[in-house]
Amino acid sequence: MQKLLRDNVIYNFENGMKGAYKVKDGETFTVETCDCFHQQISSEDQVLLEIDMDIVNPATGPIYVEGAEVGDILKVEILDIKIDDRGVAAAIPGSGGLPEESKEAIVRVIEVKEGFANYLGKKIPIEPMIGVIGVAPGEGEGTWGTHTPWKHGGNMDTKTITKGRTLYFDVGQEGAMLALGDLHAVMGDGELCFTGLEIPGEVDLKVSLIKGKKKLNWPVLESKDNIAIIASGENLEEAMQNAASTAVKYISEVLNSTWAEAYVMASQVLDLRISQVVNPMKTVRAEIPNYILTMEEILNRN
Amino acid sequence: MQKLLRDNVIYNFENGMKGAYKVKDGETFTVETCDCFHQQISSEDQVLLEIDMDIVNPATGPIYVEGAEVGDILKVEILDIKIDDRGVAAAIPGSGGLPEESKEAIVRVIEVKEGFANYLGKKIPIEPMIGVIGVAPGEGEGTWGTHTPWKHGGNMDTKTITKGRTLYFDVGQEGAMLALGDLHAVMGDGELCFTGLEIPGEVDLKVSLIKGKKKLNWPVLESKDNIAIIASGENLEEAMQNAASTAVKYISEVLNSTWAEAYVMASQVLDLRISQVVNPMKTVRAEIPNYILTMEEILNRN
Structure with a gap:
């Protein structure tokens, strides 16, 4: 199995990137990742504000997926996540979900x-x-x-992006150019203080291409129980509306209902959940249970 | 077992209310509730905007709890919820979590x-x-x-306020003056279109008084897995901050940690979850797992 070492990382997701690694459609491979601080922190005595911020949030990649073309959907199965035996968490004055109350800088290993x-x-x-x-x-x-989540994915900081789940992305350029990093050993919904338990590790992935389908518009996360649309916005209200609007549209398209009927259905079955409240864009996921619709039905919707 | 019929309802929670019912400390009783439309809707042909809005969101009560004094904590165990066999859901133009997209009024029985x-x-x-x-x-x-949630409880529209869970409220006046209504057969986190599946029913409750403890500040919901602080605000950010701030304070007080350490702990273990996005105040709950702290520890905190 091919192993992509953490030698090549990106700090921006942008159109026109060149692949640093190459994988085939249907290939299973391992990606090694840095922690979000690029392993700069090894002691609780370190002064967080003195680390090199230019190399924070590295994402291993870009990974060129052979055959990926604009308009395809990239399916990414998360087969396993292995992490190191030591992580880092930190609080910074004026940051996180409670910036006014956060007055002390601390680092915890x-x-x-x-x-x-x-x-x-x-x-x-x-x-x-x-x-x-x-x-x-x-x-x-x-x-x-790579600090910011948007329609291409990015720093979604969603605790349900775990082993056994599958992500779907709209492909925006030839090769797709997948990149990943910023593993957390654990993190609560919200990532309140602005870090999870940040940790280096390895991720086993399988990628496949889906051709000839409608755009998804936002990343979609499939589990055995539900389909989650992961959307972001300037604040939680906007993130919620972006996620909910996409969910209602999917429900209406799959069930062949009016928009209003899908809206009423969503109110009963859709869970709007906070992913993170601390990045430059906030993230909310809209979880639709599988008994209402499946990923296959979304891909084949009208 | 005493049954409190839905003959007496309130539309406001306010200081100085007189009890319409009376129960003892430690008593188990049943409360009959109206649906949120006061059973005005029986057909999908009804025009939602023509119902009497002055009697919407009735809460059965007030229930005077003998011995309850200002400064006590009222413990309310939800033993059972029985619902009717027919509910109502509705969308109104310009309302709910997607007000700009909601253009059609529909009622569904x-x-x-x-x-x-x-x-x-x-x-x-x-x-x-x-x-x-x-x-x-x-x-x-x-x-x-009764449309609005706040520190006294009210229209919290939180899907986890279910059978088997226990609520804790700060007592604000003699007798506590508990009131409840607005049952939902089912509702997603968010209550997107502005109704759940609205339904009349009966709730079996047990109430007990806890004396000599610190104020909780916001209602707390206890389950076998976690403790949820249910807080509200003008928008989701404010609701999130009210819930998270209380959670970090509890963690710091129970674990005898600094505020910053509790903030870092919260970021790893606390789930910030949306309850509802459609009432005059929005509601977020902060769920702290029981392996970090228990309700008993919160009540006995420093």
Whole structure:
């Protein structure tokens, strides 16, 4: 199995990128990732504001997927996530979801052992997840730093992007140009203080191309129970509306209902959930249960 | 077991209310509730905007709890929720979480049978929940219509306020003055179109008084897995901050940590979740897992 080392990383998702790695349609491979601080922090005594911010949030890639063309959908199956045995979490004055209350800079180096992270005398069950994952945006769709989530994916910081789930992205340029990084050993919905438990690791992925379908508009995450549309916006209201609007449209298109009927259906079955509140764009996911619609039905919708 | 019929309802939670019913500390009783439209809708042909809006969102009560004094905490165990076999859902132009896209008024009368609501050819598993539940606010803490959630509870529209869970409220006046209504057979996180599946029913409750503890500040919902602080605000950001700020304070007080350490802990373990996006105040809940702290520890915190 091909292993893509963390030698090549990007700090922006943008159209026109050149592939640093190459994989085939249908290939399974491993991607090695840096932590979000590019492994600059090794001690709790370090002064967080003195690290090199220009190399923060590296995403390993870009990975050129052979055969990927503009208008395809890239299916990315997350087969496994392996993480190191030590992670870093931090708070900075004036940052995170409670910026006015956050007055002290602290760095915590936290041990991960036998499935638990150990902090403040508590054993926290780990749930490894991918913070940054995305593809090149389409032409004219902007340059997006790896700090920011948008329609191409990016820093979605969604705790449900875990082993066993599958992501779907609209392909914006030839080769798709997948890149990922910013693993978390564990993170709560919201990522309140602005970090999860940041950790280097390896991700096993399988990529496949889906051709001839309608655009998804936002990344979609499939699990055995539901389909989540992961959308972002300037604030939580805008992120919520972007996610909910796409969900209602999908429901209406799959069930052949009016928009109003789909709106009423969504109100009963759709879960609007916070992914993160701390990045330059905020992220909300709209989870539609599988008994209402499946990914296959979304791909084949009218 | 005493049954409180839906003969007496309130439309405001305010200080100085007189009890319409009386229960003892430790008593188990049943409360009958109207649906949020006060059962005015019986047909899909009805014009939603012509119903009497002055009697919308009735809450059965106030229920005077003997011995309840200002400064106590009222513990409300939700033992069971029984609902009717027919509910109502509706969309109104310009309303709900997608007001600009909502252009058509529709009313749907939806059958509930054998654990499922039947709509658009789909069977939706029901999860009965309480939309409005609260107590009198303290003196000078305002008059709150039953449409609006705040520190006294009210229209929290939180899908996890279900059978088996326990709510805790700060008592703001003698007798506490509990009132509830607005049951939903099912509702997604967000209540996107502005109604759940609105339905009349009966709720079995047990109330108990807890004396000599610190104020909770916002309602707290206890389940076997976590403790949820249910907070509201003018928008989702403000609601999130009110919930998260309270959660970080609890973690810091229970674990005897600094505020910054509790902030970092919250970022790993706290789930910030949307309850509703459609009421005059929006609601977010902050769920702290039980392996970090328990309700008993919150009540006994420093």
